[in-house]
Amino acid sequence: MNPLSVIDPNAKIGKDVKIGNFVTIEGDVIIGDGTEIMSGAVIMNGSRIGKNCKIFQYAVIGNVPQDLKFKGEYSLAEIGDNTVIREFVTVHRGTNSRGTTKIGNNCLIMAYNHIGHDCVIGNNIIMSNACQVAGEVEIDDHAVIGGGTLIHQFSLIGGYSMIQGGTRISKDVPPYAMIGREPMRFIGLNLVGLRRRGFSTEKIGEITKLYHILYQDGLNMKQALAKAEEEIPESEEKQYVINFIKKSNRGIANNK
Numbered sequence: 001m002n003p004l005s006v007i008d009p010n011a012k013i014g015k016d017v018k019i020g021n022f023v024t025i026e027g028d029v030i031i032g033d034g035t036e037i038m039s040g041a042v043i044m045n046g047s048r049i050g051k052n053c054k055i056f057q058y059a060v061i062g063n064v065p066q067d068l069k070f071k072g073e074y075s076l077a078e079i080g081d082n083t084v085i086r087e088f089v090t091v092h093r094g095t096n097s098r099g100t101t102k103i104g105n106n107c108l109i110m111a112y113n114h115i116g117h118d119c120v121i122g123n124n125i126i127m128s129n130a131c132q133v134a135g136e137v138e139i140d141d142h143a144v145i146g147g148g149t150l151i152h153q154f155s156l157i158g159g160y161s162m163i164q165g166g167t168r169i170s171k172d173v174p175p176y177a178m179i180g181r182e183p184m185r186f187i188g189l190n191l192v193g194l195r196r197r198g199f200s201t202e203k204i205g206e207i208t209k210l211y212h213i214l215y216q217d218g219l220n221m222k223q224a225l226a227k228a229e230e231e232i233p234e235s236e237e238k239q240y241v242i243n244f245i246k247k248s249n250r251g252i253a254n255n256k
Contacts, residue, residue, distance in 0.1 A: 011043075014051070029062070032081065046074070046093045050081035050105070059089045065117035067135055070095045080105035080123065087111040094118045097136060104141070116153070128165060140175065142197060144190075158244050160197060162190040172248040174214075175241050176207050179253050186215055186255040207237055214245075215255045221245065 002019045010027035013019075017031055020039035025031070029043050032051035037043065040058040047062035055061065062077040064070060075094040079085065082105055089109050094100040097118045103109065104123035113127050116135040121127075125139055128147035139145070139157040146165030151157070156172040163173065164180030164187075173179050176194060178187045189211060194204050213219070213228045225242060232238050245252055 020057075026062075044077075044093075046076045048076055048078040050079055050083065052082050053079060054084045056084075056086045056089075056111075058087055059085045059091075061085070061091045062093050063090065065092045065095050065135070067095050067117050069097075070117070074099075075117075076100040079103045080107070083107040083109070085109050086113075086129075089113045089115070091115045092117045095135075110147070122159065142193070143173075144193060146180075152250075155250060156244070156248060159240070160190060160193055162193050170250075171254075172244075172250050172252045174252050175244055176237070177211070177253065184253055186253045203235075203237065206232065206235060207241075210238055210241060214241075221252075 002021060004021040005019055005023040007025045008027035011025045011029040013031045014033035016034050018036040020037060022040050023037050025043045026045045028045040029047045031049045034052040035049055037055045038057045041055045042060045044062035073096050077091050077093045078100055080103060083103060086109060088111055092101060095117050101115065101117055101119050103121040106123055107121065107125040109127045110129045112130040115121060115133045118136045119133055120138045122139055122141040124142045127145045130147055131145050131149045133151045134153035136153055137151050137155050140159035142160045143157050144162045146163050148166045149163050149169060151169040155169050158173055158175030158177065160176045161173050162178045167180050167184050169184055176189050178190045180187055189208060210228055210232050214224045217224060219227065225245060229242065
């Protein structure tokens with residue numbers, strides 16, 4: 001162990017973990033094999049960090065929530081395998097709402113991001129610099145969040161979506177969508193992202209037809225969902241979008 005760091009002997013640290021200078025690791029912490037904790041990082045009680053992660057300088061994982069309903073209850077901050085947490089990122093623990101703040105596998109969380117209490121961040125997420133994610137936000141797999149994005153509490157961000165930098169997210173972002181401008185609006189599908197993730201031309205065409213009904217046919221959302229369920233062939237992608245919209249309590253981004 002690094003003699004210039006403060007590491008509680010009760011912390012469970014895996015094999016081949018590298019710990020830089022002036023790191024603080026509290027006792028109720030688990031760090032997986034092969035992870036690197038760089039200089040000045042603080043890993044606090046309730047942190048669970050997976051294998052082969054990289055926690056960069058001065059990141060703080062597992063601090064108490066910025067939530068007045070938090071009364072000191074036991075809670076966790078979990079980070080999956082192969083995830084990169086860059087400089088000055090803060091990830092707060094959960095509250096009694098969900099008990100855990102979660103970041104999945106293979107994520108890249110760039111510098112100065114804040115991830116609030118009870119968030120559920122999926123796998124393969126890219127979050128550019130200085131995004132501010134309020135409590136109890138859910139971000140599904142393969143979403144890309146542009147730098148400086150502000151995400152309101154309880155928001156839902158669909159998988160394979162792309163949010164342009166500097167966007168204020170006040171409504172839910174549907175899967176496969178590109179969102180941006182001020183105020184936020186639906187711009188189109190995240191076509192580049194879908195192609196990069198291996199979606200076929202045929203599959204992208206099906207998603208395009210679905211979103212044409214949702215946004216271009218002049219229907220209210222209830223009517224659009226009914227038409228989409230009737231006219232679009234069954235697929236995982238179709239059902240994902242429809243279920244996402246039905247789950248939304250905040251309403252989804254419009255195109256105006």
